[in-house]
Amino acid sequence: xxxxxxxxxxxxxxxLGAVSGVVAACAGLAVAELAAVVVRPEAAPLTAVGGAVVDxxxxxxxxxxxxxxxxxxxxxxTLGIVAVxxxxxxxxxxxxxxxxxxxxxxxxxxxxxxxxxxxxxxEASWNDALPSLVGALASAGVLYLLVTAVNRPxxxxxxxxxxxxxxxxxxxxxxxxxxxxxxxxxxxxxxLGAYGSAGATTSRADLVLPRPAVPAPPVPAGAELRVPGxxxxxxxxxxxxxxxxALVVPRVDADGWRLTLHGEGxxxxxxxxxxxxxxxxxxxxxxxxxxxxxxxxxxxxGNARWLGVRLADLLREAGVRPPSQGGPADQxxxxxxxxxxxxxxxxxxxxxxxxxxxxxxxxxxxxFAHGFPVRMVVPGLYGYVSACKWLTELRLTTFAAYxxxxxxxxxxxxxxxxxxxxIDTPRPLAEPTEGRVAVAGVAxxxxxxxxxxxxxxxxxxxxxxxxxxxxGVDTWRQWVWQWAATPGTxxxxxxxxxxxxxxxxxxxxxxxxxxxxxxxxxxxxxxxxTGLTGAARGSGRS
Numbered sequence: 001x002x003x004x005x006x007x008x009x010x011x012x013x014x015x016l017g018a019v020s021g022v023v024a025a026c027a028g029l030a031v032a033e034l035a036a037v038v039v040r041p042e043a044a045p046l047t048a049v050g051g052a053v054v055d056x057x058x059x060x061x062x063x064x065x066x067x068x069x070x071x072x073x074x075x076x077x078t079l080g081i082v083a084v085x086x087x088x089x090x091x092x093x094x095x096x097x098x099x100x101x102x103x104x105x106x107x108x109x110x111x112x113x114x115x116x117x118x119x120x121x122x123e124a125s126w127n128d129a130l131p132s133l134v135g136a137l138a139s140a141g142v143l144y145l146l147v148t149a150v151n152r153p154x155x156x157x158x159x160x161x162x163x164x165x166x167x168x169x170x171x172x173x174x175x176x177x178x179x180x181x182x183x184x185x186x187x188x189x190x191x192l193g194a195y196g197s198a199g200a201t202t203s204r205a206d207l208v209l210p211r212p213a214v215p216a217p218p219v220p221a222g223a224e225l226r227v228p229g230x231x232x233x234x235x236x237x238x239x240x241x242x243x244x245x246a247l248v249v250p251r252v253d254a255d256g257w258r259l260t261l262h263g264e265g266x267x268x269x270x271x272x273x274x275x276x277x278x279x280x281x282x283x284x285x286x287x288x289x290x291x292x293x294x295x296x297x298x299x300x301x302g303n304a305r306w307l308g309v310r311l312a313d314l315l316r317e318a319g320v321r322p323p324s325q326g327g328p329a330d331q332x333x334x335x336x337x338x339x340x341x342x343x344x345x346x347x348x349x350x351x352x353x354x355x356x357x358x359x360x361x362x363x364x365x366x367x368f369a370h371g372f373p374v375r376m377v378v379p380g381l382y383g384y385v386s387a388c389k390w391l392t393e394l395r396l397t398t399f400a401a402y403x404x405x406x407x408x409x410x411x412x413x414x415x416x417x418x419x420x421x422x423i424d425t426p427r428p429l430a431e432p433t434e435g436r437v438a439v440a441g442v443a444x445x446x447x448x449x450x451x452x453x454x455x456x457x458x459x460x461x462x463x464x465x466x467x468x469x470x471x472g473v474d475t476w477r478q479w480v481w482q483w484a485a486t487p488g489t490x491x492x493x494x495x496x497x498x499x500x501x502x503x504x505x506x507x508x509x510x511x512x513x514x515x516x517x518x519x520x521x522x523x524x525x526x527x528x529x530t531g532l533t534g535a536a537r538g539s540g541r542s
Contacts, residue, residue, distance in 0.1 A: 005434035013097050013150055016171060021093025022086055023178050024107055027142040029085075030186035032114070032135025041248050042121060043128040045114035046343060050077050050247045052117035056202055074247050082185060085110060089139075096147040103147065105138045111136020120203075121339060149174060160454030203254035204372055207274075207365045212307055213281035222469030225478045228438040229425030231476060233471070235302035237362050242369050243291045243300055243383070245405075250337050250390045254373040259357075263396030264329040267319030274373055278359065280309045285354040285379075288444050288476045290384035290417055293511050295522035297422045302443060303475050306362030306377050312350045313371055314357065319397060322350040331413075333404060334376050334388035342388045343404035344378060346396070347413055353447055354474065355409050357391065378448030379474035382415035405424035412514035419445040419504045420498040421479075424520045431525045434487050439465075440480040441494065441520075447458060447498030455481045456493050465494075473499055487528035493521045 029045065042051070053288035054077070057065075065073045089107065096103020114132030118124060149171060224233045254274050262269040284307050291300035321327035324347060332344045351356045355378040359366060366372040371389030378386035384406045407413050419452050421443035426432055443450045449470060454462035470480035483492075495504045508518035 001369035014094055014465040016150045017093040017147060018090040019098035020143055020150060021107065023146060024139045024143035025085055025089035027182040028135040028139025030182040031138035032101045032131040033072050034132040034185045034188055035134045039127050039131055043118050043131045045132045046078060046081060046164055047247045048118035048121060049114055052120050053077060055246045071221040079356050083256055095337050096143055097150055100111050100147055104143055107143050108136045108140045116379045119205055146174065153242040163425050200251040200253040204365050205344050207254060208276055209307060209360045209365060210282055212284040216284040216286055216305055219471050220469035223471050225440060225468045225480050227438050227480050229426050230440045230478060231442050233303060235304055237367050240370065241300045241303060242300040243293055245340060246338055249369050251368050252373055252390055257373050259392060261394045265320050265396050277309055282307055283310055283356060284356060286471050287377055287379045287474045288446055289383055289387060292384045292415055295511060295517050298517040304362050306356055306358045308356030308358035311355040311357055315350060322347045329398060331397050331399045333395045333397055333402060334391055334394035336388055337392045341404040342385055343407060343413065344386050348381060349378060380417055380457055382417055384411060384416040410513060416512055417446045417504065418517055419496050419498045421494045421504060422520050423492060423494050426524050428522050431527050432485060433527050434485050434529060436487040437483045438480055439483050439492055442449045442476045445498035446474050450477040450496055451499050452497040453479040454495055454513035456491055485526045491521055491523050492517045495519050
């Protein structure tokens with residue numbers, strides 16, 4: 001029997017070592033996912049590491065990710081973490097076939113990173129580290145078993161210096177067994193996690209929203225323009241934008257939900273459950289929300305009919321006075337169940353606008369992705385300083401004493417919405433035919449309203465667009481301008497004038513620190529008529 005050559009034998013060992021490392025990592029993640037069911041979903045390693053990465057990502061890079069991937073940015077981040085883990089796991093396996101303790105130490109390092117990430121998250125407790133540590137032990141144990149099998153010497157007839165003798169079928173059976181057990185553990189973790197959130201799902205399905213004490217008037221008939229391609233006046237819940245840092249959407253059981261209100265200037269602290277909140281007079285109001293990450297002409301704006309309790313009434317009941325009336329607190333810090341904090345000016349919340357603790361969205365309980373059971377909605381402010389989802393705490397303090405989450409990451413402490421307008425149709429690089437072309441879109445300046453919209457072509461004079469009927473000052477407004485388009489490439493620009501008479505600035509600025517500015521522009525290529533009649537084209541004659 002001719003002994004195997006050393007080089008092919010070593011190559012096979014390296015390949016099987018890399019495979020062992022990746023399989024061990026899969027086993028560790030599956031076990032950690034199962035362990036997270038006992039602790040909380042946010043303690044799972046991928047979620048914890050992803051959240052820590054989001055927290056520490058520079059604002060410019062975060063903005064780039066949102067521009068490139070939109071609402072899929074969290075999926076891309078998770079896939080990126082998995083790819084890095086796979087590379088490190090394969091490296092750990094390669095090292096382990098040569099030096100087992102070193103390979104196991106490298107494999108276990110991800111568990112330590114996961115544990116540290118989990119402990120760094122808002123609202124973390126010591127047991128949040130357990131899933132990552134348990135997963136690390138499982139990964140190390142599997143790597144030890146697989147690499148030991150790869151390195152097992154022949155019982156008889158081994159060539160001098162030969163170490164690898166594990167037959168491929170035996171190794172394959174062992175790998176398949178580990179993967180099967182891992183898949184079972186991962187599936188069990190997912191199912192148990194879903195079972196654990198079943199109470200939240202049931203509580204939302206069973207929730208019947210009371211009729212509003214102050215219903216919103218019907219949307220004016222003329223608020224919705226019949227222009228193909230324009231954004232609908234009311235954004236359906238399924239299409240409403242979502243920008244937040246939660247890799248796993250919190251699923252809060254409404255029956256166990258509590259809201260606490262306390263802090264500086266609060267003479268009567270409050271603790272409310274959902275039943276007590278719903279027993280208060282509910283207000284219905286149409287409000288357009290906008291994300292500060294929205295680029296000029298971007299998609300992160302949406303309009304909905306919200307149902308909730310007036311936040312100012314709740315603050316007054318707790319004894320809070322705005323700074324203009326001698327109150328000591330100028331900042332209202334809202335905290336989410338996942339630890340996110342947003343800081344809102346107290347004066348703004350209490351100046352008479354319909355700032356709500358919302359429980360309903362477009363006629364149904366809030367979707368989980370949009371903050372069920374309770375969130376904040378404050379017209380006229382960007383979401384990062386006002387629209388806290390999955391709300392659980394309201395604390396009165398000062399801007400000087402406390403920086404909320406986004407302020408610590410280079411965003412402005414106060415975020416009033418800037419006047420913006422957007423061309424929805426024609427789309428960029430569209431090719432309409434010469435003649436009459438409808439140029440249409442939406443404009444917004446929440447709590448100031450839109451008084452006018454103008455369009456111009458190729459830097460020419462501004463032309464007044466026709467506005468749809470207004471539904472108050474807190475919603476966006478549709479507009480349309482009929483363009484006599486001529487053949488060639490043209491640039492369309494739009495600008496709005498708000499209800500206070502201020503014209504939207506054309507100066508370009510990025511989203512950081514307090515929202516983008518500039519005029520939205522679209523380049524189109526207008527096609528000339530062919531000059532053929534329908535009959536001539538149909539007959540093939542000129």
